[in-house]
Amino acid sequence: GESVGLHLPTLSVQEGDNSIINCAYSNSASDYFIWYKQESGKGPQFIIDIRSNMDKRQGQRVTVLLNKTVKHLSLQIAATQPGDSAVYFCAENSDYSGGSNYKLTFGKGTLLTVNP
Amino acid sequence: EAQVTQNPRYLITVTGKKLTVTCSQNMNHEYMSWYRQDPGLGLRQIYYSMNVEVTDKGDVPEGYKVSRKEKRNFPLILESPSPNQTSLYFCASRTGHKSGEQYFGPGTRLTVT
Numbered sequence: 001g002e003s004v005g006l007h008l009p010t011l012s013v014q015e016g017d018n019s020i021i022n023c024a025y026s027n028s029a030s031d032y033f034i035w036y037k038q039e040s041g042k043g044p045q046f047i048i049d050i051r052s053n054m055d056k057r058q059g060q061r062v063t064v065l066l067n068k069t070v071k072h073l074s075l076q077i078a079a080t081q082p083g084d085s086a087v088y089f090c091a092e093n094s095d096y097s098g099g100s101n102y103k104l105t106f107g108k109g110t111l112l113t114v115n116p
Numbered sequence: 117e118a119q120v121t122q123n124p125r126y127l128i129t130v131t132g133k134k135l136t137v138t139c140s141q142n143m144n145h146e147y148m149s150w151y152r153q154d155p156g157l158g159l160r161q162i163y164y165s166m167n168v169e170v171t172d173k174g175d176v177p178e179g180y181k182v183s184r185k186e187k188r189n190f191p192l193i194l195e196s197p198s199p200n201q202t203s204l205y206f207c208a209s210r211t212g213h214k215s216g217e218q219y220f221g222p223g224t225r226l227t228v229t
Contacts, residue, residue: 034217043120043206043220044159089159093214101166102213103174104149108158 010111019077021110023090026071032093035064035075038109039086047075047088077112085114118143120221122207128227129197137192137224139207147210148190149174149218150182152203159206165190166213197228 013019031052036044050057050064057064063076087109120141149164161174165184181193210218
C-alpha cells in the first residue's frame with residue numbers, strides 16, 4: 001500500500017468552523033512532512049511543514065501536529081473560509097538511498113468544502 | 117517572482133506523435149521533478165534530476181524521457197504517447213533533495229487520443 005495514506009474523503013465544514021484533515025504514514029524513517037493545498041486548476045501550493053523532531057508547528061490559521069508514535073499527521077485550519085476550499089495533500093520526505101536520495105511521497109488528498 | 121513555469125498548459129494529441137512539455141524555474145534550484153496526477157492515484161513521480169546532467173527514474177518512468185542540460189530547464193519528452201499517458205502533469209523544483217519545500221508549476225493537461 002501507499003506509504004503516505006489519505007483515503008480520499010471529502011470534508012465539508014461551515015464557514016468559521018475549524019477543520020481537521022488527517023494523514024497516516026508508514027515510513028518511520030521519514031524526517032520531514034509537508035502539507036500542500038491544491039485549488040482547482042492549479043498546482044499544489046506549500047502550506048506548512050514540520051520536521052520529525054517536532055510535534056507541533058503553527059502558521060497563520062494553520063497548525064500541523066505530528067504523532068510519531070502512531071505515525072499520524074494532521075492539519076488544523078482555524079476559522080475556515082470559503083477560500084480554503086481545495087484538495088489538501090500531505091507528503092513525507094524519506095531517504096531511499098543511505099542519505100544520498102530523499103524523495104517526497106504524497107497522499108491522495110482530501111477535498112475540503114467550505115459552506116458559506 | 118519565484119516560479120516554475122510549464123508549457124503548454126493544455127495539449128491534445130494523437131497516439132504516437134512525439135511531444136515535449138517544457139519546464140523552467142527561476143530559483144536556481146538543483147532538484148527538479150516531474151509528476152503525473154490521476155484521480156484516485158494522487159501525485160506520482162515520473163523522473164527527477166538532482167542536478168545538471170543527473171537524472172533518474174521515479175515511480176512511473178515508462179514511456180517518458182527527460183533531460184537536464186541547464187539548471188533551470190527540465191523538459192519532459194513523450195517519444196510515442198499512448199492514451200494511458202492522458203493525465204495532468206506537474207513540474208516541480210526545490211533547493212535540494214533534502215529540502216522539503218517544493219514549488220510546483222501550474223500543470224499541463226495532456227490528452228492522448
